[in-house]
Amino acid sequence: MRIAFIAMTAMSAFLLSGPAPAQAPCRQPAPHQADSDVAARQRIHAAMPRLLERYQVPGAAVALVQNGVPDWSHGYGLAIPDQGIQVDPSSTLFQAASISKSVTALTVLTLVQQGRVALDQAIMPQVQGGAGSWQLPASPYDRNAVTVARVLSHTAGLSVPGYGGFPPGTPAQSLLASLKGAADAGDTSLKVVEPPGQGFRYSGGGYSLLQLLIRTQADKPFAIAAAQRILQPLAMTSSRFPATPTASPPLAATFDDQGQRAPARHFTALAAAGLQTTTIDLARLLTLLMPGPCEEEPGRGVLEPTLIQRLLTPMPNSDNDLVFKGSRYGLGMALYPLASGRQLAYHPGDNLPNWHNLIALIPERGVGLVVMTNAAGGRALRKDLLCLWLDALGESHHEDSMGGDCASAETAVD
Incomplete structure (x- = not known):
């Protein structure tokens, strides 16, 4: 049985504060970068309803980091379809799955x-x-x-x-x-x-x-250690590694491969798969890995910049194809060289039955993407969204490194 899609979006775009908000921007992005940032937001927003319908995903949430701070987020579709509860990027919880590793x-x-x-x-x-x-x-x-x-x-x-x-x-x-x-x-x-x-x-x-x-x-x-050392300093107030899942709502419902609602699972392996969070909180996490607009160094006072650099440095013999063929791996993040010479850092997250998520960032540009979904089609949706985001930013990549169908999302905005 296929999951019925309800074309509904929740939460208009809104501004987010980072872990160390400034009263006013200290550094404005260059005009061409500001234009590409706006284009990324517009193209994602235009594409998402059709992508949810194409891949039969009831609900998803997206957040963007721009100029080193969380900037925009939006909820699409339904977190709990049988109750008509819409996805809210600030309060709808998802299992982050392997993003926990970061x-x-x-x-x-x-x-x-x-x-x-x-x-x-x-x-x-x-x-x-x-x-x-x-x-x-x-x-x-x-x-x-x-x-x-x-x-x-x-x-x-x-x-x-x-x-x-x-x-x-x-x-x-x-x-x-x-x-x-x-x-x-x-x-x-x-x-x-x-x-x-x-x-x-x-x-x-x-x-x-x-x-x-x-x-x-x-x-x-x-x-407790992860909360005190990372989640709390970054104001990730909705994030935790729970012994058992939070009730739905606020936890989104998830669906098996036949489209039937399935209960959320709990984990001994919290460090590998147990994080429960929102897209907004994950956007805050990404800021730790990049400079801020007011001369904040990577690490943002939580970690020394040299340790962030070590995390983002490929380890020897770490070649892999987690999402991009030709990727390597640092300390908790996959790394992919873009044609511009910049580096894409990313991590997918997949838990049973069908939590499919992705974080991605280009630290040098101060930009990042978060997408979280609650059904099987989310695996394909996140890849299309990543392609749209990179294309809108003008960051070219080899299409065959993404399985050859990166351009498929273009039809979603026709």
Whole structure:
């Protein structure tokens, strides 16, 4: 059964304050950049109703960052169709899925900044205080080569690509039990299955190990540490890593592959997949990775600029094709070189049954895009929207790097 589409938009565009709002803009974008920013907003707004209809997505929310600050957001369609509740970009919650990894990476970097974590040293000695008797199982590969930076960049050769989560009524495992054998990942244990440092192998399990690292070195539960170190300083007031999902509303309803409403799942692997947030809050997150309009440096006082630079630097042997073929990976973000010479940083997020989201930014230009959706078609919708955004900004890219159908969204604005 297909999901019936209701052509309805919610929330007119509105101005957002960043984590450190100024009374007036200190630096205006160049005229050609301001024009492209406006074009991006107009083209996205014109395209979204038709994209929702084309891909049978009940609801979505979009936010843009311009000139280093959150600037515009809009809700489209319905968050909960059977109740007629519209998507509101400021209050409708979505599961961010693997975008959680970017928040986790930033949380780790706060510990690096304090000298509690060493990026280029083996991770296991740094988690021993919280690991009990658990160890990475013996393997043909060197466990001491599993460094924190390699875990962050999916180059540590670790198992467990991702987690399915637990349906309502099924208790989540403890973190250590999950590391020994994740019930929502085929009872797979976390282990080294490829030579560390030799190639990209996406590992949600590695981020569960980072969850243990944060809990150990921050001496607090992961959800509290991430909130205090990243979410609260950035005024991401609607964001959290909950043990169980928030009720709907404000959490959007999500739908299975047959278009039937499905309950939201909960996670042991909070660091890999557990963030619950709004598009506006994710726009605030993106500002941390770019300069601000009033000479604010990347990091915005939360992290040193050098750590942001390290996050946005590709790790050796991190080639991947998460969204763009020819991407590489830094510390919690995928990275893609644009034809202009600038770098696109991005991360997709996909949780069962059908949360499909994307964050993307061009730090050098101070621009960013957030899109969150609640049905299967959101995977294709976010790609079309990313193409529209890049084209409107004049940032050319190789169409075949996106699967050859990047231009398909153009018909949505005819």
